[in-house]
Amino acid sequence: MRDTNDAAAGPGRPDGAGGSGQDDASIVFLFAVTLSAGTGATDVASFVRLGNVFASVMTGNLILLGLAVERLSAALATNSLIAIAGYVIGVALGARLVSAGAEPRWRLHRVIPALLVEIVLLTGFAVGWELTGGRPGGGSKLALLAVAAAAMGTQSAAASGLSLRVSTTYLTGTLTTMISALVTRNRDKRVQGRELWQLLAVAGGAALGGLVIAVAAAVLPALPIAAVVAVVAGIMVLERSPGGDRQQKVARRRQP
Secondary structure, eight states: OOOHHHHHOOTTSOTTOOSOHHHHHHHHHHHHHHHHHHHHHHHHHHHHHTTSOOSSOHHHHHHHHHHHHHHTOHHHHHHHHHHHHHHHHHHHHHHHHHHTOSOTTOHHHHTHHHHHHHHHHHHHHHHHHHHTTTOOOHHHHHHHHHHHHHHHHHHHHHHGGGSSSOOSSOOHHHHHHHHHHHHHTOSOHHHHHHHHHHHHHHHHHHHHHHHHHHHOGGGTTHHHHHHHHHHHHHHHHHHHSHHHHHHHHHHHHHOO
16 A cells, blocks of 8 residues: 555655655755856856866866867866866766665755765865965866866766756756747746746856956855755755654655
8 A cells, every 4th residue: 555645746856755745846946056056156166267167067078178179279178178087076976875875765865975075075176276376277277177077076966866857067958948848838837937046046156156256266165165065954954854754754664
């Protein structure tokens, strides 16, 4: 016999979560919006100060790598490859941490280890950023680029564990889905609004990052760190709330 909470679960909510599915989805999207804002700030730091490449947008980096080949630019090719390699390592690490979660059905809980690793990586990035005065060069620039990209890769893997189909680093698909749904009218407008907020968040994070790097560059690494810390704190609060405790018990009963 199916658990009543199991029966209530729907495609727009975390697996095994009790209570309102819409509320659960709203919480997850709030976390995604917060992380996306941090992504925008990180990419600004990467593009402006770490070699004109991105920490999270690997499609853009692949295009820049092709451009580097055409222009015979060893510097641009190196920067692109470092960013791609760092991101790949971060995704691999984050995916292992998410899949190794002790509560695979309680998805918000299982992303915490990956997000904690991201905090460690971003903290290391912040230390290096401060030591170089926000203007790294040579080997320090490549090292910081690799760390920033690894942090974004880890975040991407963590986002995949939020149970909804959200991304916090590569948002072209989010834009495509939102526009397609808008012109075909085949999706809940509430969902389209959430996707719009996520796109605005990454743009807003980039705008804030650009402002900070212009007037107080030393503060910039605090932006993505604050975003991830806020999400981890939010997950822990939910987990310790009466509803969160009940959700974990339901999740354990559903495990084979």
